[in-house]
Amino acid sequence: MDPVAALKRVAYLMERERAEARRATAFRKAARRLEGLGPRELERRLATGTLTELADVGQRTAGVAMEAAGGQVPDYLADLEERAGVPLAEGGDEVRGWLRGDLHSHSEWSDGGTPIIDMARAAIDLGHDYLALTDHSPRLTVARGLSPERLREQLDAVERLNAELAPFRILTGIEVDILDDGGLDQEPELLARLDVVVASVHSKLRMDAASMTRRMVAAVEHPLVDVLGHCTGRLVTGGRGTRPESQFDAEAVFGACLDNDVAVELNSRPERLDPPTRLLELVVDLGCRVAIDTDAHAPGQLEFLDHGCARAQDAGVPRERIVNALPLDDLLAWTNR
The missing domain is CATH 1.10.150 (DNA polymerase; domain 1)
Structure with a gap:
């Protein structure tokens, strides 16, 4: 070797x-x-x-x-x-076979541990057609969130890498913080340039339910948001300990996702597995789109998809509602809607 x-x-x-x-x-x-x-x-x-x-x-x-x-x-x-000879989770083989890529990943530009090229090559080895690079936004300083200037630098870097890696595509993106009032933590001009915008709550997770509902609905209604990330913010295991779910009116938030054609993320990280089963069932019942993502911070974590696929298959998420089961051109047509 x-x-x-x-x-x-x-x-x-x-x-x-x-x-x-x-x-x-x-x-x-x-x-x-x-x-x-x-x-x-x-x-x-x-x-x-x-x-x-x-x-x-x-x-x-x-x-x-x-x-x-x-x-x-x-x-x-x-x-x-x-x-490593067996899947990380059993029961998701059919859904895993539908997926063309992953819409939530991080690199060393924020709180990931590896260069963009290493994340991309791992995605290629897994058979992906695309991988969205969604490093954090400025306010999340603990995760080295990208200032507008650094994000512009990253866009140039991704353009160079895509010329090298074609036909595989690194999708430009961001995991943008949802601010307390539901605004987004990045310049609108920059958000408009990105292929994928994942909006997530990372602060004041114990906000009262009415305020959190207004906050999340406002973000989902923003015309540049594509995916609502790890909606409850819970942690069920892992080195960071556990954390309870944020409280919000799930029917109102997911209803806003449906009305605005925003996908609800099925976060595949084992410490998150977000949304919880009862809320995932509500997402399916309402008819929302779903993005099965890894939230990977290192190349090997791209295989966390096994967890999300097993949960999606168990919940009966239809193929036509999974946005990262779409071919690249169809996916971009949706994010550019």
Whole structure:
């Protein structure tokens, strides 16, 4: 195996099974360090066993690289591959087969851990036709939300990458904060340039139900919003602890989604699984569109779709209502509506 490829694969599989982020990051950093060496320098260090003299390369990452260079599948990688032989969730195979892409992902430009190109290549390997890059908006400073200037820089970067990756398409996008009054945390001119706008609540999640309802309905009624992200904001497990659902009039909010042709996100992150089952059933009963997204912050997390697809299949979400089951041109026709 190629040592760099082996290190990246280990990182990917660790992300897939929700290992501590720092552990997967260590393998990605080691891969980047070796990738930056000239071929002769890498060969010399492999031959002399001096990989650990490099910054970002420790004993474990060096061991994986050495085993790969020696012509064998590293033991550490083999264990991960064995565990990855089954879907992350059972029962969603039919829906998973319908999907053409993912409309919610993050890169190192905000609070993701990897470059855009790595996210895109992982999506290609999964068979996606497109991946929406939806880094955070300015107010979410804890997640390094993108100022208007940084977002413009990102749009230029995506344009260059799309020229390289065609026919695969990185969709320009944002996960824009819904402000307290229902406004959106980005310049309207910039939002209008994007392929996909996911609007989410990230602050004052314990707002009273009437105020939260008005806030969410106002955002959904904005003509540039395409998807309502993780609607209740709940956390059911994971390193950040748990968090209860935000309170709002679900029929009013989802009714506004239906009236304004905004998709309700079925967030596939295991710690979110949002909306809860009773609200997902309401979404289906009302006839809303649905976006089955991963909210991935690293390449391996793009496989979280298994969780969302299993829930969508169990809830009977029809194929024609799943926006990321649409071919690219049809999807863009909808987001540009």
